[in-house]
Amino acid sequence: MSNKKVFKLTVNGEEQEFLAEPRELLIHTLRERLGKTGPHIGCETSHCGACTVTLNGKSVKSCTVFVAQADGAEITTIEGLGNPDNLHVLQESFKEHHGLQCGFCTPGMITRASKLLEENPNPTEQEVRFGMAGNICRCTGYQNIVKSILAAAAEMNAAKEAAE
Amino acid sequence: MNKELSREERTDALGGMGCKRKRVEDARFTQGKGNYVDDIKLPGMLHGDFVRSPYAHARVVSINTDAAMALDGVIAVLTAADLAPLGLHWMPTLAGDKQMVLADGKVLFQGQEVAFVVAKDRYIAADAVELVEVEYEELPVLTDPFAALESDVVLREDLDPTADGAHGPRKHHNHIFTWEVGEKDATEQVLDEADVVAEEMVYYHRTHPCPLETCGCVASMDKVNGKLTLHGTFQAPHAIRTVVSLISGIEEHNIRVISPDIGGGFGNKVGAYPGYVCSVVASIVTGVPVKWVEDRMENLMTTAFARDYWMKGKISATKEGKITGLWCHTTADHGGFDACADPTKFPAGFMNICTGSYDIPTAYLAVDGVYTNKAPGGVSYRCSFRVTEAAYFIERMIEVLAIELNMDAAELRRINFIRKDQFPYQSALGWEYDSGDYHTAWDKALKAVDYDGLRAEQAQRVEDFKAGKTRKLMGIGLTHFTEIVGAGPVKNCDILGLGMFDSCEIRIHPTGSAIARLGTISQGQGHATTFAQILATEIGLPADSITIEEGDTDTAPYGLGTYGSRSTPVAGAATAMAGRKIRAKAQMIAAYLLEVHDDDVEFDVDRFVVKGAPEKFKTMKEIAFAAYNQAIPGIEPGLEAVSYYDPPNMTYPFGAYICVMDIDVDTGETDIRRFYALDDCGTRINPMIIEGQVHGGLTEALAVALGQEIAYDDMGNVKTGTLMDFFLPTAWEVPNYETDHTVTPSPHHPIGAKGVGESPHVGGVPCFSNAVNDAFRAFGLRHTHMPHDHWRIWKTANDLGLHG
Numbered sequence: 002m003s004n005k006k007v008f009k010l011t012v013n014g015e016e017q018e019f020l021a022e023p024r025e026l027l028i029h030t031l032r033e034r035l036g037k038t039g040p041h042i043g044c045e046t047s048h049c050g051a052c053t054v055t056l057n058g059k060s061v062k063s064c065t066v067f068v069a070q071a072d073g074a075e076i077t078t079i080e081g082l083g084n085p086d087n088l089h090v091l092q093e094s095f096k097e098h099h100g101l102q103c104g105f106c107t108p109g110m111i112t113r114a115s116k117l118l119e120e121n122p123n124p125t126e127q128e129v130r131f132g133m134a135g136n137i138c139r140c141t142g143y144q145n146i147v148k149s150i151l152a153a154a155a156e157m158n159a160a161k162e163a164a165e
Numbered sequence: 166m167n168k169e170l171s172r173e174e175r176t177d178a179l180g181g182m183g184c185k186r187k188r189v190e191d192a193r194f195t196q197g198k199g200n201y202v203d204d205i206k207l208p209g210m211l212h213g214d215f216v217r218s219p220y221a222h223a224r225v226v227s228i229n230t231d232a233a234m235a236l237d238g239v240i241a242v243l244t245a246a247d248l249a250p251l252g253l254h255w256m257p258t259l260a261g262d263k264q265m266v267l268a269d270g271k272v273l274f275q276g277q278e279v280a281f282v283v284a285k286d287r288y289i290a291a292d293a294v295e296l297v298e299v300e301y302e303e304l305p306v307l308t309d310p311f312a313a314l315e316s317d318v319v320l321r322e323d324l325d326p327t328a329d330g331a332h333g334p335r336k337h338h339n340h341i342f343t344w345e346v347g348e349k350d351a352t353e354q355v356l357d358e359a360d361v362v363a364e365e366m367v368y369y370h371r372t373h374p375c376p377l378e379t380c381g382c383v384a385s386m387d388k389v390n391g392k393l394t395l396h397g398t399f400q401a402p403h404a405i406r407t408v409v410s411l412i413s414g415i416e417e418h419n420i421r422v423i424s425p426d427i428g429g430g431f432g433n434k435v436g437a438y439p440g441y442v443c444s445v446v447a448s449i450v451t452g453v454p455v456k457w458v459e460d461r462m463e464n465l466m467t468t469a470f471a472r473d474y475w476m477k478g479k480i481s482a483t484k485e486g487k488i489t490g491l492w493c494h495t496t497a498d499h500g501g502f503d504a505c506a507d508p509t510k511f512p513a514g515f516m517n518i519c520t521g522s523y524d525i526p527t528a529y530l531a532v533d534g535v536y537t538n539k540a541p542g543g544v545s546y547r548c549s550f551r552v553t554e555a556a557y558f559i560e561r562m563i564e565v566l567a568i569e570l571n572m573d574a575a576e577l578r579r580i581n582f583i584r585k586d587q588f589p590y591q592s593a594l595g596w597e598y599d600s601g602d603y604h605t606a607w608d609k610a611l612k613a614v615d616y617d618g619l620r621a622e623q624a625q626r627v628e629d630f631k632a633g634k635t636r637k638l639m640g641i642g643l644t645h646f647t648e649i650v651g652a653g654p655v656k657n658c659d660i661l662g663l664g665m666f667d668s669c670e671i672r673i674h675p676t677g678s679a680i681a682r683l684g685t686i687s688q689g690q691g692h693a694t695t696f697a698q699i700l701a702t703e704i705g706l707p708a709d710s711i712t713i714e715e716g717d718t719d720t721a722p723y724g725l726g727t728y729g730s731r732s733t734p735v736a737g738a739a740t741a742m743a744g745r746k747i748r749a750k751a752q753m754i755a756a757y758l759l760e761v762h763d764d765d766v767e768f769d770v771d772r773f774v775v776k777g778a779p780e781k782f783k784t785m786k787e788i789a790f791a792a793y794n795q796a797i798p799g800i801e802p803g804l805e806a807v808s809y810y811d812p813p814n815m816t817y818p819f820g821a822y823i824c825v826m827d828i829d830v831d832t833g834e835t836d837i838r839r840f841y842a843l844d845d846c847g848t849r850i851n852p853m854i855i856e857g858q859v860h861g862g863l864t865e866a867l868a869v870a871l872g873q874e875i876a877y878d879d880m881g882n883v884k885t886g887t888l889m890d891f892f893l894p895t896a897w898e899v900p901n902y903e904t905d906h907t908v909t910p911s912p913h914h915p916i917g918a919k920g921v922g923e924s925p926h927v928g929g930v931p932c933f934s935n936a937v938n939d940a941f942r943a944f945g946l947r948h949t950h951m952p953h954d955h956w957r958i959w960k961t962a963n964d965l966g967l968h969g
Contacts, residue, residue, distance in 0.1 A: 022288070029287075038204040039197020041428065043377045044461040048888035051377055079197035092195040096187060099857045103689025104194025105377045105428030111195060134895040137888070139377045139429045140689045142860030143896040 008072045012037060013081025023069035027061075028052045030068045031078060039079035039108040043137070050136030053109035054078050060116045062135070079108035082115055090160075091115055091153045100149030102140035110136050114150045122161075124154060175770045180709060181702035182916065185853035188694045189709075190687075199426040202381045203458050205396050210383065211240055213444055213457040214290035216280040216297045217467070218272035221308070221538040221881020222320070223301040225268045228280060233296040238289035240451055242297060243281040243443060245269040256412055256442055259435075259660055260512065261331025262341070262503035263323075264541060266439040271304070273320060273501030274540045275881050276466035281443040283455060306881040310475065310498040310535040313339040320501065320536045331503070332512040332534075341503050341534035346517040346594045352529035355490035359481030363569040367561045368950045369554050371473035371498070371539070371875045373465050374546040375893065376688070378428025380468050381458030384444040388452050392419050397441060399424045399716075400434040401726025402686060404663060406718045408437050411661075413445060424716035430688035431865070432544035433469045435506045435728050462886045469506075470539070470875050471546030473498040474516075476558045480566050488566070488581045491528040491593075493519055493558065497543075499534050505543030506728070507550045508658040508665060514550025515649045517594035521559035522603050522647045522819060523581040528593035538881045547865050547926035549650040549729035556646045560931035564643075564938060565947055573620070574939075575611060578645050582607065589912075596649060598817045599919075602845070602909045607645055610821035610843045613905060616641075619825060627943045636831050642824035642936025646928035650920045651734025651816040660725065666811040667735035668722035669743040671700065673804035675793040677786030678710035681743070684724010685736040686716040690858070690922055692732060695850045696740050699916060703744030704751070705771035705785040722807055730818070730920035733850065734911075739810035741915040746806035750792075754804075755783045757797050816911045816919035820844040822928045826936040830967050833959030835871060835937065842928070843905040847919035856904050859925045863902050866929025868894050870937075872954040892954070941965060 005020045012035055019034060026045075031037040031054065043049035045064045052064040055077040083089035091111045094100065101107040110133070117124065117132040124132065129150050130143070138146060170178070180186050193199055230242040245267040248254035255263045268279040280297050284290035307313040307320065319326070319338045329335065332342035356362055382397030393415055399405045402422040410417040427434065440457040447455040459468065475496040481489045497513060499505060507514040513532035520528050545551065563581075567574035582603040583590050590598040619641050626639045655664030668684040681700055685692060693713040701708040715721055724736060748768060755773035756763040759781055766773040773788070775781040783791075791797075792804040825839040842859055849855055872892035876884040885891045910917025930951075937953040938946060944965045949957070962968060 025288070032204075033206070037197070038201075041201065041378065042203065042458075043379075043428075044888045046461065046887055046889065049377060049461075049893075079195075083196065085192075085196065088195070095195050096191040099188065099853050101191060101194055102691065102857060102861060103377070103427065103429040104190065104199045105201065107194045107199075108197040130896040130899075134897040137377065137893050137895060139375065139431070139865070139893065140861045141857060142862075142864035142902065143899050144860045144901055145857060147896060 008068055010071060011075045013077055021068050023067060025068045027063040027066040027068055027071050031063060037078045037080050041105055041108065043105065048137065050113060051106050051109045053113045053136060055112060055116055060113050079112050082111065089115065090156050091150070094149040094153035094156065098145050098149040098152055100141065100146045106136060106138045110138065110146060118154050118157065122154060123158060126151060172770060179701040179705065179707050179771060180698060182698050182850050184698065184851065186694055186698055186708060186851055188691050190691060190693050201378055201426050201428055202383060202396055202398050205383045205425065207383060207385055207454040209453040211283050211285060211451060211453055211455045212287040212290045213447055213455050214282050214287065214294050215278050215463070216282065216294050216299065218268065218275060218277045218279050220272060220301050220303055221275045221306045222273060222304040224271045224304060225279065226300040226302050229298040230280065232298065233282060233293040236289065236293050236296060238285040239282065239293045240285070241283040241447060242293065243267065243446065248446060251446065253412060253442055253446055256437065258502055258504040260503040260505045260507065261509065264502035264504055266442045274538055275883055276463065276540065278439040281447065283447045283451065306538045306879065307339070308537055308539060308877045308879060308881050310496050310537055313535050313537050320538065339536045341499055341536060342512050344512045344532045347529040348527060349529045352490050352492050352527050355527045356479055356481045356492060359489055360484045361569055362479055362481045363562065363566040364479045365562065365565045365948050367476045367478060367558050367948065369472045369474045369476065369557050370951055371470050372546065372869050372873050373470050373875050373891065374431035374433040374544065375465065375891065376429030376431050376433050379459045379461060379464040380434055380438060380440065382441050382444050383454055383456045384448040385454035386448040386452060392421065393445065394421045394423065395445065396423045396425060398427055398434045400430045400686060400688065400728050402716055402718050403684060403723050404660060404725060405437060407663060408661065409445065422718045424686045427686065427688040432471060432506070432546045432728055435544055436469055436504060438468050461888060465875065465891055466883045466886050467540050469542035469544040470500065471542065471544050472554060474554045476554065478558060478562045480562045482566060482570060486570050486572050486577050486580055488523055488525050489527065491520055491525050493530045495532040497532055497534045498537050498539065499543055500537055500539035500541040502541040503534060504541035506545060508652055508660060510657055511550060514545065516551040516555050518552055518596060518647065518649045519555035519558050520592050520594055521556065522583060522645045524583045524587065525593055530594055539877060545729055547862060548923045549648060549652065552648055553927050553930055556927045557931045557934070560644050560646065560935060561948060564935055568942060568947055574643055575616060578643070579604065579607060597814060598647065599814055599911050599913055600909050601647065601817060601819055602907065603645060603819060606819065606821045606843050606845055606907050609905065609907065610823055610841060614823050614839065614841050636829060638828045638830060638940040640826040640828060640936035640940030642826065642932040642939060644822045644928050644932035644935060647817055647819045648924055648927050649815045649817055650730035650923065651812055652729050652731055653812060653815055655811045663725060664811065665725045666809050667724040667731065667739050668807065668809045669736060669739040670722045670807040671743045671747055671805060673747060673789045673792065675790050677706055677789040679706055680712045680714060681740065682714045682721040683736045683740065684722055685727040685732040688727060690732065691854045695854055696737065698850055699737055699740050700744050703741050704747050730923045733918045733920045734816045734914060735810055735812055737918055738812060738915045739808045742810055743806045743808035746808060747804060750804060751785060751788045753800055754788050754791050754797060758783050758791055813913050816847065816914060818844070818846045818919040818921060818924050820924050820928045822932040824932045824936040826940065828937065828940045828958060830962045833955035833962065835958065837900040840900055841903045841905065842925060843907065844921060844924050845907045845909050846921035846924065847908065847910045847914065848917035849906065849908065850918060855921050858922045859904050860902055862923060862925025863929040864894055864899050866926045867899065867933055868892055870930050870933035870951055870953060872952045874952050
């Protein structure tokens with residue numbers, strides 16, 4: 002198409018340059034162009050948070066961001082949080098505390114939680130519940146998600162203390 | 166040599182039944198490596214998108230696709246006229262009706278599929294949808310089922326009004342069926358002669374399962390080999406294969422249906438939708454793969470609503486509170502087509518479980534199905550067929566009866582429970598309850614929450630409210646539910662003529678690991694984890710050495726899929742039975758290796774031992790190798806088994822739930838202070854997963870009871886078509902739940918398990934609703950309809966004069 006433009010993104014540390022229509026939604030860029038299928042599409046209206054990624058240091062719902070708005074941005078998706086040999090504490094914690102069932106919300110949930118714990122490394126249960134309210138889960142009832150995040154926070158804080 | 170492990174250590178090493186095994190699914194899901202339908206990308210794949218009707222009832226005068234076809238990248242625009250020569254413009258429904266795939270002359274609900282655009286990418290497809298010009302002529306809209314039964318407006322002009330429907334005679338052109346169970350005259354006589362009769366209309370509003378992943382598929386017709394592969398969000402992949410074969414004429418062996426990872430189902434993904442048919446046709450026409458994934462608005466507006474039952478009830482009792490009879494007439498709003506997902510012989514599902522946990526000697530139920538200008542569906546949203554409706558009905562009727570009798574509702578339940586010694590219990594509406602111990606569960610629950618203390622606190626709160634010291638009321642919601650799950654016996658349960666058995670096939674590998682394939686499909690329930698636990702206990706190999714695979718019809722044995730909490734009761738039983746066949750052969754191999762008679766060895770955790778000489782044994786690992794290594798006289802090589810399990814009866818899980826809620830009379834806001842849930846699902850396979858299922862089911866119950874609905878205006882416009890309007894609770898609105906259990910095994914299930922996934926939803930909805938109603942009981946409220954959102958609660962308070 003004639004209205005395609007060149008865009009640059011840094012996704013999970015890798016620079017990407019590609020031609021796309023400016024109206025392309027970031028979630029489609031990530032999933033279909035760049036093969037990052039961890040973030041999912043649940044509503045396309047910013048309500049469910051399954052598409053949550055970190056964009057320039059902030060949690061963002063990538064289903065309502067045009068790729069043109071994201072040009073030049075640094076993005077982290079679930080694929081960039083850990084790898085099979087070195088999982089993120091939250092990935093371990095969600096497994097340990099049964100913080101997921103169908104798994105569809107999980108990438109967005111963990112990506113958001115990782116940002117929440119950066120913003121507030123020692124949250125109360127109420128702060129976790131409030132800070133995660135932009136991410137919907139239909140399976141777990143949240144109880145074990147909250148438990149997973151609180152346990153991860155405790156573990157990360159203990160590791161930090163041990164390192165100091 | 167290693168130190169010999171104790172029996173207990175050997176049992177623990179298996180990770181079998183009863184342990185809190187961590188889920189094997191989670192590694193891929195936590196790393197974003199799940200494989201859902203929309204993740205599937207095939208070479209040359211096209212995208213489909215629907216033109217949908219803005220009207221709820223209209224004639225389609227013309228469809229002009231010229232402008233859409235002229236758009237660069239558009240490959241095809243299908244209409245009913247294109248599908249008609251193939252006979253695919255209509256499709257059969259699961260309920261014996263038929264449904265338009267694409268509008269054939271008229272539309273019957275807002276959002277109905279009118280044309281299917283196929284384009285090179287999803288953006289071009291969406292652009293082209295806007296360019297299809299459809300001329301409509303509006304027709305009168307019927308959204309109220311009672312008005313529809315009186316109206317001259319004919320919704321289904323394709324049906325002969327004088328001919329019988331799939332379930333017998335029709336009384337009116339908008340009437341679908343009448344279903345009657347029980348004794349009408351005897352029940353009416355009991356009601357006439359009763360000391361006390363309580364009467365109420367209980368409406369269970371229309372809602373939607375709304376899994377986080379919407380429905381979709383990728384159809385791929387390989388014209389060279391004549392094979393169709395259909396990936397999709399299917400809760401019943403084998404049934405979909407049979408349906409696709411029947412309606413397309415492609416032989417079943419040339420169709421491979423694959424359900425990959427599924428992002429929640431809750432009933433939404435049981436049915437067959439026009440998107441599947443159109444994708445298949447488009448792939449056959451174009452010869453390349455076609456993907457169709459609905460967006461959230463399409464999901465809420467068109468695929469599979471739930472409930473919409475108007476349940477008129479009468480319940481009678483003696484002065485002392487002993488229930489003598491129950492009468493129910495239900496008007497069931499099925500929308501434009503009858504696409505309910507129920508076993509064939511049960512047009513209102515298992516609504517006849519509506520006598521609940523109570524010993525009610527005489528009962529009568531009648532259900533009338535009605536066409537309206539709403540979306541078709543009627544799926545079981547996190548419940549066995551219409552069991553949520555039945556449980557909600559009886560648990561509201563009990564509360565209304567308690568008011569009529571001026572009795573405590575906990576005590577009223579207590580004196581009417583089916584007693585432990587009455588099981589197996591024949592209900593007045595035709596079921597045989599397998600097992601239960603309701604009194605024990607109830608007493609445990611009441612004690613856990615200090616029920617008497619709560620009632621005293623509530624009485625004080627009422628005094629304080631009347632004295633102007635508080636504006637908050639306190640509600641105590643009680644529920645004792647009995648579910649009916651595990652459909653079901655082939656003698657009375659089928660879908661489209663397919664008996665509702667299920668299956669498991671096991672292959673033991675030479676080195677002592679295994680793969681088991683089942684006819685079910687997990688949508689988050691953790692089958693790969695729990696079915697391996699069942700097998701570990703049955704065949705004595707570690708759960709970690711057993712792969713569970715589901716969802717590929719080319720490899721899995723035929724089964725009817727996962728819904729209605731049937732996986733554990735039916736496929737779980739098949740798994741245990743197939744495991745026992747493995748064990749029977751292993752016993753013969755062990756006896757040969759140990760040079761004793763078959764009867765002289767016995768199974769012991771992970772091995773066969775010589776009776777009376779436990780130091781002489783062969784482990785299952787050794788036996789597995791021998792099966793592939795030894796030439797044993799009279800025994801075929803290999804170690805495999807398959808079981809098709811036809812359950813002798815349903816299973817009847819039950820539970821006792823108590824909710825304590827504060828309600829702000831001035832804002833209508835609710836605050837759930839406490840929720841106690843005792844579940845009895847028989848033998849417990851994995852307590853961690855059971856608890857997770859209970860948390861999730863209760864949260865979906867909270868949603869339905871406190872705000873979630875598919876609402877229509879008088880023009881048939883859907884008012885709740887996005888997640889802005891359709892209530893899905895967040896972490897902020899949801900409480901922590903207290904879970905508890907008793908264990909009453911099913912006597913007819915091989916491992917005594919009953920199923921649990923749906924219990925918390927079935928029991929949760931009446932419990933939340935009863936709490937809201939109970940808060941206003943002291944001020945004269947008998948019953949108020951769900952969903953209890955803030956506005957409706959405020960209005961209830963206002964109508965009772967509580968705003969001064």
